[in-house]
Amino acid sequence: MSLVGNWSYPTTLKFGAGRIAELADACAQVGITKPLLVTDRGLAPLPITSATLDILEAAGLGRAIFAEVDPNPNEINLAAGVAAYKAGGHDGVIAFGGGSGLDLGKMVAFMAGQTRPVWDFEDIGDWWTRADSDAIAPIIAVPTTAGTGSEVGRASVITNSETHAKKIIFHPKVLPAVVICDPELTVGMPPAITAGTGLDAFAHCVEAFSSPHYHPMSQGIALEGMRLVKDYLPRAYADGQDLEARAQMMSAAMMGATAFQKGLGAIHAMSHPVGAQFNTHHGTTNAVCMPAVLAFNAPAIRDRFDQAAAYLGIEGGFDGFCAFVQDLNNRLGIPSSLRALGVTETAIPALVKDAITDPSCGGNPIKLTEENLTTLFENAL
DSSP, X not given: OOOOEEEXXXXXXXXXXXXXXXXXXXXXXXXXXSEEEEOXXXXXXXXXXXXXXXXXXXXXXXXXXXXXXXXXXXXXHHHHHHHHHHHTTOOEEEEEESHHHHHHHHHHHHHTTOOSOGGGGBSSTTGGGGSOGGGOOOEEEEESSSSSOGGGOSEEEEEOTTTOOEEEEEOGGGSOSEEEEOGGGGTTOOHHHHHHHHHXXXXXXXXXXXXXXXXXXXXXXXXXXXXXXXXXXXXHHHOTTOHHHHHHHXXXXXXXXXXXXXXXXXXXXXHHHHHHHHOOOHHXXXXXXXXXXXXXXXXXXXXXXXXXXXXXXXXXXXXXXXXXXXXXXXXXXXXXXXXXXXXXGGGHHHHHHHHTTSGGGGGOSSOOOHHHHHHHHHHHO
């Protein structure tokens, strides 16, 4: 089977090995003549980044790059990115990298033309209508990991540097106009990052599948996304050069981010404040929280995961699925507890306070309260 495709859902997607070569064409397609490539500090000096800048320069598009992006990007990074965008006279953004580079790149394109502070566009009610839609610059997304799926998302997660709270900033036009998914860009990911990002995609699918909201399309996408992670993440982890596994994981990442339009839940409500306060890797934190959340949600999700387990080829229904999740974590070297990530018991009250206000709470199949979140954090600790 040829793992190459041109898709128009949920946006324009150019998928396949070597397709980064089409970046200049993508710029022309959306009217970008002077792009700013936004990525993170770790990616900036790597060969895949310089090769991408070479493609832009050869097409007469310059080689401007902004890389002052933290692992959990904040409003300080954003202000610096917007300043670089304006100073360079740019007319579009290429968001390049994992979740941090993609999220910040999208926000630079979004905020460059706005007059209100970024927190005015948090994903609350219809706050997104406060934005000047016509001032949002065109965005091309190029993922270099297979996890967040931010390349097909209509939001970004930005950490408030003062309160250490993660905020979801949403606008429909933050969805990139073109996405280039080239699995060759992911072969250099080390095993630990392959595992963490891959389990982030898995968490998106698991939580979307668990959500009580009505969205049959997302339900089906989440189910197949789980299967791709089950079948291909261990392969990508064992052999980073396995291009088929890398490609299938890039698909799984996009499927997870598309599926979670149906909702997220306690896994993300917990991992967002943990990541903000302890600077942990988001996908790894999700993986650590998942067993405790599955056990907590069992009364509401057991029947549907009995069905999912059958589709996934896992024996034992829901209980078998939970055992599979724990075994997968173990095989991929995921820490066994939040304590192993540096989280302390004394931090739990503050984590609960931030978790209960996280938008992800609304998609959990069992209503979250400060009391049961406290118990969840204790169980995951």
